[in-house]
Amino acid sequence: MSEAKSGITDGYYPDKILIRGYRIDDLIEQKSFSDVAFLTIFGRLPNKGESVLMNALFVACVDHGFAPSTLASRVVIDAAPEAFQGAIAAGVLAMGDLHGGAIENCAKYLQAGVRRAKKERMSLQQMAELVVHEHWIDGKIIHGIGHPFHKIDPRTIALFRIADKEGYKKEHVELLKNIEACAQKEYGRKLPVNVDGAVAAIISDMGVDFRLGKAFFIMSRVVGLVAHTYEELERPAMDTVRNTARRIPYDGPAERAIE
Numbered sequence: 001m002s003e004a005k006s007g008i009t010d011g012y013y014p015d016k017i018l019i020r021g022y023r024i025d026d027l028i029e030q031k032s033f034s035d036v037a038f039l040t041i042f043g044r045l046p047n048k049g050e051s052v053l054m055n056a057l058f059v060a061c062v063d064h065g066f067a068p069s070t071l072a073s074r075v076v077i078d079a080a081p082e083a084f085q086g087a088i089a090a091g092v093l094a095m096g097d098l099h100g101g102a103i104e105n106c107a108k109y110l111q112a113g114v115r116r117a118k119k120e121r122m123s124l125q126q127m128a129e130l131v132v133h134e135h136w137i138d139g140k141i142i143h144g145i146g147h148p149f150h151k152i153d154p155r156t157i158a159l160f161r162i163a164d165k166e167g168y169k170k171e172h173v174e175l176l177k178n179i180e181a182c183a184q185k186e187y188g189r190k191l192p193v194n195v196d197g198a199v200a201a202i203i204s205d206m207g208v209d210f211r212l213g214k215a216f217f218i219m220s221r222v223v224g225l226v227a228h229t230y231e232e233l234e235r236p237a238m239d240t241v242r243n244t245a246r247r248i249p250y251d252g253p254a255e256r257a258i259e
Contacts, residue, residue: 008040034058037219041212049166053202056162060155060195061217063224069094070228077229078238084229091225092218100221104213106144106200110172111210124171128178132186144197145180155195163202172204
C-alpha cells in the first residue's frame, strides 16, 4: 500500500504554516478570505476576475431568512443551547437537493449539456430545448430556474453583471438563459434563473467541477447559520414556531381502547 499524501497544508514547523506552499502569515496580511478559500480548494491564487467572482458568490448565498437550514439550526440551539457547533452542523445537514443542492444538480446538467452540444454540433438554443424536453418527459425539476417568492431574483442580476464585467459570462450562462426562455414557453409561466442557477452557471464558466456546487452554498450559508443560531440565543423565535406548529390540526384516529 502506498503512503497517503496531501497537497493542501504543510504545518508542522516551529515557526511557519504553509497553505498550498504560501506562508499563512503572508496570506493573512495580503489576501482576502475568499482568495484564500480559492487557493485552498484549487491549489492556486485566483486571478482578478476569479477573486471578484469568488467574493460575489459568497455574498450572494449568505442568508435568505427562515429557510430549512436556518430553522434546523434554531431548533437545535433552542433544545441544546450549549451545542453551538451542533446547531451549525444541523443546518448544514438540512441542505439537500431542494435547498442548496440545486447548484450541484444545475451545474451537472449545464456542463453535460455544453459538452453534448459541442460533440453533436448543436446550438445552445437547441440544447436548451432538449434539456427542457427531457426534464418534462422524465417529470424532473429543472434545477436553477424558478423561485417561490422572486419574479426576478436580484442576486442573479448582480452576479451575471459581475460575471459579464469580469469575462466569465460564457457558454454555461448562455445555455441556462436559453433554458429559462424555453422552460417559460413550455410551462406557460415565468421561471426566472434563481441564485442557485446563477452560481451553477458561473462556476461552470470558471471551470469548476460540478461536484463542488454544494460547497459554494455551504461555505457562504454557514455565516447565515451562525447569525441565526446566535440570534436564537439572544432573542428566541422558536416559541413562535412552536405555537404555529401547535395549530396544525390532528386528523388521526380518536381515542380508542386496546382490545
